[in-house]
Amino acid sequence: MKILVQKFGGTSVDSEESRSKAAGKIVRAIGNGWSVVVVVSAIGRDGAPYATDTLVKFLKSVDSNTLPAAREMDMMMACGEIMSTVVMAQTLRARGYETIALTGGQAGIATDYEFGNARIISIDPAYVVRMLEVEKIVFVAGFQGVTEYGAVTTLGRGGSDTTASALGAALKPYAKEIAVEIYTDVDGVRTADPRQVKEARRLNKATYEEVAEMAHLGAKVVHPRAAEIAHLYRIPLWVKSTFADAEGTLITADEDCDDKVQQQVTGITHTGKIVYLRFPLPANGEIDKGQVEMEIYRILQKAAIPLYLNSTDGNAFAFAVAREHLPTLINLLNGLAIPVENRTNGVNRVYLLGLGQRNIAFETQRILLEKASSVLDVRAVEAEVTNNCTVVSVISGRFRGIPGVTARMLEALARVGVPVYQTADSPLSVSVLVPEEDAGKATRALHVIFELATEDSVDGRT
Amino acid sequence: MTQGARRVILLINPICEIWHKVTVSEQKLTDIQTPIADTTSGGRVRFEKERGVTEVEVVRGIGHVTIRVDAEQAAECRLELLQNIAAAAIPVFLVKLLPDGMSFAIRGGDMDAAEELLKKAGEEFLLSRDLAMVSIIAGAMRDLSGVMAIIYETLVNEGILVRQTGDAYNAVHCLVPGADAERAARALRQRFDLSETEESESTADGVGLKSL
Numbered sequence: 001m002k003i004l005v006q007k008f009g010g011t012s013v014d015s016e017e018s019r020s021k022a023a024g025k026i027v028r029a030i031g032n033g034w035s036v037v038v039v040v041s042a043i044g045r046d047g048a049p050y051a052t053d054t055l056v057k058f059l060k061s062v063d064s065n066t067l068p069a070a071r072e073m074d075m076m077m078a079c080g081e082i083m084s085t086v087v088m089a090q091t092l093r094a095r096g097y098e099t100i101a102l103t104g105g106q107a108g109i110a111t112d113y114e115f116g117n118a119r120i121i122s123i124d125p126a127y128v129v130r131m132l133e134v135e136k137i138v139f140v141a142g143f144q145g146v147t148e149y150g151a152v153t154t155l156g157r158g159g160s161d162t163t164a165s166a167l168g169a170a171l172k173p174y175a176k177e178i179a180v181e182i183y184t185d186v187d188g189v190r191t192a193d194p195r196q197v198k199e200a201r202r203l204n205k206a207t208y209e210e211v212a213e214m215a216h217l218g219a220k221v222v223h224p225r226a227a228e229i230a231h232l233y234r235i236p237l238w239v240k241s242t243f244a245d246a247e248g249t250l251i252t253a254d255e256d257c258d259d260k261v262q263q264q265v266t267g268i269t270h271t272g273k274i275v276y277l278r279f280p281l282p283a284n285g286e287i288d289k290g291q292v293e294m295e296i297y298r299i300l301q302k303a304a305i306p307l308y309l310n311s312t313d314g315n316a317f318a319f320a321v322a323r324e325h326l327p328t329l330i331n332l333l334n335g336l337a338i339p340v341e342n343r344t345n346g347v348n349r350v351y352l353l354g355l356g357q358r359n360i361a362f363e364t365q366r367i368l369l370e371k372a373s374s375v376l377d378v379r380a381v382e383a384e385v386t387n388n389c390t391v392v393s394v395i396s397g398r399f400r401g402i403p404g405v406t407a408r409m410l411e412a413l414a415r416v417g418v419p420v421y422q423t424a425d426s427p428l429s430v431s432v433l434v435p436e437e438d439a440g441k442a443t444r445a446l447h448v449i450f451e452l453a454t455e456d457s458v459d460g461r462t
Numbered sequence: 463m464t465q466g467a468r469r470v471i472l473l474i475n476p477i478c479e480i481w482h483k484v485t486v487s488e489q490k491l492t493d494i495q496t497p498i499a500d501t502t503s504g505g506r507v508r509f510e511k512e513r514g515v516t517e518v519e520v521v522r523g524i525g526h527v528t529i530r531v532d533a534e535q536a537a538e539c540r541l542e543l544l545q546n547i548a549a550a551a552i553p554v555f556l557v558k559l560l561p562d563g564m565s566f567a568i569r570g571g572d573m574d575a576a577e578e579l580l581k582k583a584g585e586e587f588l589l590s591r592d593l594a595m596v597s598i599i600a601g602a603m604r605d606l607s608g609v610m611a612i613i614y615e616t617l618v619n620e621g622i623l624v625r626q627t628g629d630a631y632n633a634v635h636c637l638v639p640g641a642d643a644e645r646a647a648r649a650l651r652q653r654f655d656l657s658e659t660e661e662s663e664s665t666a667d668g669v670g671l672k673s674l
Binding site for chain 1 (some may be wrong): 509510511513528537538540541544545547548549554555556557558559560565601603606607610611612614615617618623624625626627628629630631632633634649
């Protein structure tokens with residue numbers, strides 16, 4: 001049995017015309033000899049009557065002062081996928097096909113208890129396999145599973161992609177050939193967001209790692225969890241358009257891409273509304289820096305604020321946070337006094353933090369601490385706050401083949417007058433922190449310098 | 463529900479009174495190439511990366527270079543430096559921009575070439591040898607909060623100086639003195655409740671760190 005898992009996103013099922021296009025893809029696959037499992041997202045996006053956000057708003061409208069229980073919230077959120085699954089099954093049934101619609105739990109998807117962001121622990125695909133064996137098209141509600149005791153859970157962001165990829169992995173042992181197709185409103189993975197770079201091209205092939213990295217760094221084509229599962233179990237993953245007949249992008253293993261593909265830049269992404277903070281300590285502050293950093297990180301931990309783009313240098317350190325956290329951060333850190341015990345000379349120091357502006361908290365603390373200046377060495381730390389930043393990243397499966405990526409990036413950005421506040425790198429990407437207003441300009445400049453619009457010089461993937 | 467060889471541990475951080483959930487698998491998920499059948503549960507398979515920190519890796523034999531330039535012309539100087547380094551095909555990583563310069567890490571085998579290049583260029587620089595990169599790996603690091611606090615608590619308490627830090631979506635990297643790397647990794651493994659098998663160690667020249 002050849003098994004094909006096809007996943008259709010919300011925009012692929014939100015109208016009769018869209019559902020007809022999706023049905024056409026299913027029928028074509030059956031015609032090509034596949035046994036088909038269809039994973040469906042909720043119908044439409046926010047504002048649509050059965051979209052997940054609409055259902056959540058409906059539940060919250062019962063009493064705006066009482067938050068729904070997480071367990072019940074998941075039950076509500078799972079309804080959108082269940083409805084669209086039944087509707088899609090009926091769409092194919094009306095065309096004369098044998099169908100069955102299953103919830104995530106009925107399809108054997110078991111998760112942990114993290115309501116709203118559950119992880120798949122196991123899948124028992126026996127019932128899905130039995131239905132495929134009797135030649136039914138199996139429709140499975142995406143984005144959901146059940147706990148050990150049957151509570152409905154949802155899988156969080158990218159949940160339906162994750163469902164499709166995981167079902168592909170679970171069904172692999174039962175298939176002589178397996179593939180997963182993610183249908184969306186774009187025709188595959190592109191070298192950049194076409195809304196920013198009109199020359200952005202569709203890639204014919206990309207590796208699992210590249211696509212996961214692109215997704216983590218802002219590309220909105222396939223969720224990284226889905227790519228990671230496909231990678232783990234070596235499932236061919238296609239990204240295709242419901243509304244076009246283009247071949248799409250095949251996401252596959254490194255060894256299945258030729259050397260030329262592996263050595264070149266894959267694409268440019270950008271993500272995040274970010275604030276960058278740098279804390280220069282006064283002279284000789286480096287001996288206390290570790291303790292000051294530790295205390296600030298502890299406070300961020302208590303406030304559950306993730307931080308990234310960390311760097312440290314001599315007597316300064318820096319990090320970025322999402323802009324939405326800045327008001328909380330100012331409340332927490334402005335005027336904060338961090339005592340540091342000096343074990344060598346017995347003089348105790350206090351580092352007094354100010355964030356961009358000296359407010360009442362800072363000034364009050366300073367005046368109070370000055371009174372203890374005979375026994376305390378009080379040192380003001382005025383953090384430099386760079387607001388309105390974003391991260392633009394260059395993705396490549398193998399940077400080793402193209403030395404000087406950072407240099408080329410800085411060169412391109414300098415040429416178009418985009419300042420770079422900081423850089424970060426991982427084995428698959430180099431990122432630059434730039435003003436948010438320059439995100440489009442930066443993306444286009446990088447797209448040009450890495451010649452991503454030129455077929456021959458880029459990757460041989462067109 | 464079957465957990466197989468997996469166990470879930472709830473840790474309480476005595477300082478912050480915040481619960482951390484750390485899941486530990488005795489089999490690395492990266493080792494799994496095909497779905498694992500569990501005969502006790504009717505052919506079920508296990509999926510997905512663990513939540514939280516899953517591994518601590520050590521790469522030895524790393525150098526760190528800090529270069530100071532005229533702050534007024536920092537952007538131009540940094541670009542010229544990086545272009546020269548790229549022209550010499552010296553791989554660099556953990557590149558950080560400073561208001562008056564830049565810093566980066568290099569593999570042990572490239573240190574002499576880098577030193578020569580910087581001397582020839584007349585740069586004011588500091589090259590630290592014999593460092594190690596301790597990497598704390600998590601499935602989705604940027605969705606987690608508190609990892610940096612735990613790392614710093616652990617390393618500061620051990621008296622280990624962090625020379626540089628970096629992060630990606632799945633890792634936080636700390637550059638520490640090579641002599642402290644084993645102690646740092648052991649302390650971090652204990653702090654994140656990882657078993658011995660979750661550590662891996664290699665040398666920078668052996669793992670082919672990328673050039674940027």
